[in-house]
Amino acid sequence: MNCEQLIRQLKASGYGVLADVIPSGAVQRVRDSVLETARQHAVRSNFAPQGTSQIASLIRYDQSFAEYLVEERLTNIVTALLGEHYRVSFTTALVNHPGNDRGQWHADWPYIQSLGARFPAPYPDLIMHLTMLFMLSDFTVETGATIALPGSHRRGTNPTAEPVADRLDPLPGELQITGKAGSALLLDSRCWHAAAPNRSAEDRVAVAVRFAPWWLNLEVLRPNSFLRKQMVERANKPDAPAPTIPPEVFAQLPENVQPLFHHWIDAPPAQ
Numbered sequence: 001m002n003c004e005q006l007i008r009q010l011k012a013s014g015y016g017v018l019a020d021v022i023p024s025g026a027v028q029r030v031r032d033s034v035l036e037t038a039r040q041h042a043v044r045s046n047f048a049p050q051g052t053s054q055i056a057s058l059i060r061y062d063q064s065f066a067e068y069l070v071e072e073r074l075t076n077i078v079t080a081l082l083g084e085h086y087r088v089s090f091t092t093a094l095v096n097h098p099g100n101d102r103g104q105w106h107a108d109w110p111y112i113q114s115l116g117a118r119f120p121a122p123y124p125d126l127i128m129h130l131t132m133l134f135m136l137s138d139f140t141v142e143t144g145a146t147i148a149l150p151g152s153h154r155r156g157t158n159p160t161a162e163p164v165a166d167r168l169d170p171l172p173g174e175l176q177i178t179g180k181a182g183s184a185l186l187l188d189s190r191c192w193h194a195a196a197p198n199r200s201a202e203d204r205v206a207v208a209v210r211f212a213p214w215w216l217n218l219e220v221l222r223p224n225s226f227l228r229k230q231m232v233e234r235a236n237k238p239d240a241p242a243p244t245i246p247p248e249v250f251a252q253l254p255e256n257v258q259p260l261f262h263h264w265i266d267a268p269p270a271q
């Protein structure tokens with residue numbers, strides 16, 4: 001699929017797969033690095049299904065995937081969808097171990113209706129945030145390729161507005177988004193999706209990177225920001241961990257990757 005076809009599919013269906021973003025000769029190295037980082041830093045997230053491990057703010061610990069964030073076709077697609085000067089909002093490692101549970105249906109931040117910081121439904125029919133998964137394992141039905149509901153990105157709301165118990169059942173029209181290791185799965189973050197059970201004998205490994213246009217306010221994700229205190233902490237609403245990055249780690253990123261992360265350099269706490 002070329003870039004134009006992928007953009008058309010993403011606009012119509014809410015998702016698309018770009019093959020070979022990480023060259024086949026490099027996938028194993030990145031996968032090994034992410035698995036090693038997961039062994040040291042993975043935590044259980046309240047949002048994640050049983051049998052999975054996540055590392056929030058992965059870029060703090062592991063930069064092995066960074067250079068592929070500026071792959072030419074990926075850059076062209078994200079620029080076409082979000083405009084120039086887009087930024088990374090989150091980096092998260094996802095390790096789905098053999099036998100993991102199916103996940104809850106959801107859309108991603110900022111559309112998660114149970115969080116303090118959210119775009120309240122009904123939200124407009126506009127692409128405002130992208131979710132990208134670097135596949136570091138083959139995504140097949142057996143390994144637990146991400147489940148998605150095509151077209152759901154245009155509904156203006158999503159299952160996170162409903163009780164958790166109602167978010168686990170299969171939905172008519174759902175499918176699994178398959179692809180070879182090294183591919184990038186792109187989702188309009190409004191698209192309803194869920195983790196699938198991994199029925200293989202190996203971990204299914206991915207790195208989720210989310211992209212925001214320059215104009216989307218990410219300050220609420222920053223530890224100690226006024227907005228975070230106001231919207232998340234005082235409201236006592238759970239939220240994703242904040243993704244800041246130490247200056248010495250930032251300095252090691254490739255020069256053409258740094259603009260994607262400049263806003264996340266650790267800052268002194270606000271007074």
Ligand SMILES: O=C(O)CCC(=O)C(=O)O
Pocket residue numbers: 094096103108144145146147193194195196208
């Ligand atoms: O692991 C998967 O396939 C899905 C991950 C997911 O739902 C997410 O990161 O929002």
